[in-house]
Amino acid sequence: MTADSSLPNPRTAWLVAALLALLMLVNFLDKVVIGLVAVPMSAELGLTATEFGLIGGALHWFFAISAVVGGFMANRRPTRTLLLGMGLFWALIQLPMLFATSLWAIVACRVLLGIGEGPASPVATHALYKWFPNDRRNLPVALLHAGSAMGLLVAGAMIPWVSLHYGWRTNFIILALIGLVWCLLWWRLGQEGTLERLRTSQLKADEPAIPYRRLLGDPSVLGNYLCHFAANWSLALTLTWVPSYLQVGLGIDPLQTGRIFIMFVVVTTPLSLLLAWFSQRLMRRGVTSRVARGVFVSVCLILGGLLSASLMLPGLSTAARVAALTLSGGLALVMYSVGPAMLAEFTPAAQRGGILAMGNGIASLAGLAAPVVTGLLVQGAGSEHPAGYAQGFLVCGAVLVVAGLVGLATLNPQRTQQRLRESAAAGGQARAQTAS
Numbered sequence: 283m284t285a286d287s288s289l290p291n292p293r294t295a296w297l298v299a300a301l302l303a304l305l306m307l308v309n310f311l312d313k314v315v316i317g318l319v320a321v322p323m324s325a326e327l328g329l330t331a332t333e334f335g336l337i338g339g340a341l342h343w344f345f346a347i348s349a350v351v352g353g354f355m356a357n358r359r360p361t362r363t364l365l366l367g368m369g370l371f372w373a374l375i376q377l378p379m380l381f382a383t384s385l386w387a388i389v390a391c392r393v394l395l396g397i398g399e400g401p402a403s404p405v406a407t408h409a410l411y412k413w414f415p416n417d418r419r420n421l422p423v424a425l426l427h428a429g430s431a432m433g434l435l436v437a438g439a440m441i442p443w444v445s446l447h448y449g450w451r452t453n454f455i456i457l458a459l460i461g462l463v464w465c466l467l468w469w470r471l472g473q474e475g476t477l478e479r480l481r482t483s484q485l486k487a488d489e490p491a492i493p494y495r496r497l498l499g500d501p502s503v504l505g506n507y508l509c510h511f512a513a514n515w516s517l518a519l520t521l522t523w524v525p526s527y528l529q530v531g532l533g534i535d536p537l538q539t540g541r542i543f544i545m546f547v548v549v550t551t552p553l554s555l556l557l558a559w560f561s562q563r564l565m566r567r568g569v570t571s572r573v574a575r576g577v578f579v580s581v582c583l584i585l586g587g588l589l590s591a592s593l594m595l596p597g598l599s600t601a602a603r604v605a606a607l608t609l610s611g612g613l614a615l616v617m618y619s620v621g622p623a624m625l626a627e628f629t630p631a632a633q634r635g636g637i638l639a640m641g642n643g644i645a646s647l648a649g650l651a652a653p654v655v656t657g658l659l660v661q662g663a664g665s666e667h668p669a670g671y672a673q674g675f676l677v678c679g680a681v682l683v684v685a686g687l688v689g690l691a692t693l694n695p696q697r698t699q700q701r702l703r704e705s706a707a708a709g710g711q712a713r714a715q716t717a718s
Contacts, residue, residue, distance in 0.1 A: 294473060295413035299422045301464075301472055302406045303429030305365065308464050309402050310433025310521075311457055312372055312395060313341065317525045318441040319450040321536065326450075333385055335657020338522035340389040341396035342650035346643030352401020353408070353639015357632055361409035362474045364401070366465060371398040373461030379454040400646065404638035407622045411634065412475020419626065424558030424619035428551050431615065434521075435547035442540035491630060492702055497637060500701070502576075502628070505692030506621055507644045512583055512685030513617035515648035516590065519678050520546075520611050522653040523660070523671065531668035532600055542604060550612035557582065557612075558619040571627060576693030579620045580686045586613035587682025593675040607675075614682060628699035652678070 316323075316338060324334055356364060375395050382388045407423055414422050444453050497503055528539045557578075564574035589610035593603055622638055629637045656674035663670030 306429035331661040338653030340392035345646035348400030356635030501692040514645035553612035554615040580689030583686035591679030
């Protein structure tokens with residue numbers, strides 16, 4: 283048998299996947315840097331915990347709006363061009379941090395970075411889906427978000443060391459250079475996917491447009507968005523407050539904090555890849571996506587929430603607390619690879635970028651709220667008391683558990699696909715009768 287010439291070249295597909303994973307590594311370096319320079323930056327600028335929480339959440343002020351705008355642009359414009367423009371913007375916006383001395387100057391830099399980074403995940407995921415068919419999408423997207431986790435590893439190894447030896451501001455020069463290197467690689471090697479060759483505003487004959495009110499009102503979409511929100515709450519809390527918790531709440535020195543971040547990635551990255559692989563294996567064996575994706579990711583969120591909430595328990599050792607944080611984060615990460623695949627099952631390709639982007643936009647609200655809520659709890663308990671941090675992890679756990687329970691009740695891509703097909707068929711019949 284000869285290979286299907288309509289399918290993309292696997293080597294090129296995985297090269298693009300690797301480059302996009304590298305993009306997400308850059309993306310997460312840009313995000314996590316604030317958490318890892320929190321202590322020296324707060325000391326130099328005299329920031330309170332609430333003010334630092336404001337900085338931590340500023341990335342997400344307009345994140346949702348830019349995510350949706352970028353996603354709808356991806357419906358009509360080449361993702362290769364959009365991603366190159368975003369990468370250039372991220373690199374350049376790091377440079378003002380070399381001179382920012384006031385709270386509001388730093389907030390402005392983070393807000394602008396958030397506007398540039400808002401569309402990153404949905405556009406990169408949309409780009410990947412142009413290379414891989416439905417039953418092979420979990421692993422490429424897991425690789426994409428493994429790049430995010432690798433950003434934590436690089437950050438944990440690099441940023442505390444650079445801050446200690448060269449000052450915390452030097453990190454932003456390095457991030458700008460890394461971003462520019464990625465742009466050069468993408469400009470030379472990045473390509474647009476060939477799996478779905480759609481012209482602007484053109485749909486496949488068997489894939490009519492679905493009104494957005496129907497898509498956005500479907501239980502699977504709403505449940506998916508809520509689960510994404512919960513996973514992002516966990517991620518935002520990790521990026522913003524875990525380094526401070528380790529240093530201030532648990533009394534761990536900065537370099538050891540960086541090593542713990544490395545350990546965090548060493549565990550969570552293979553864990554999330556293994557879970558995504560297992561979900562994909564279930565799909566390839568004929569298990570319904572309701573179970574292989576919907577139930578699977580919901581259970582992961584519930585378990586992650588229970589682990590996060592366990593940090594409220596008295597008497598836990600430092601090792602047990604770090605283990606709970608690590609496993610909770612790894613379980614929540616599964617939503618980033620499996621969740622978009624569920625949406626792509628029933629969303630027409632020409633509308634997929636917008637639907638993915640709206641999910642990211644809603645999830646970004648968690649990135650806005652989690653740092654501020656946790657900052658208020660930390661300051662209320664006393665910035666050097668671990669109780670405030672534990673309360674923040676309890677809130678995170680509650681969000682994850684509630685979302686997981688809702689996901690168990692709502693996430694059913696196959697049912698949604700059937701419902702939308704029936705609705706589209708009924709609409710087609712009604713239009714035909716009107717025309718006749």
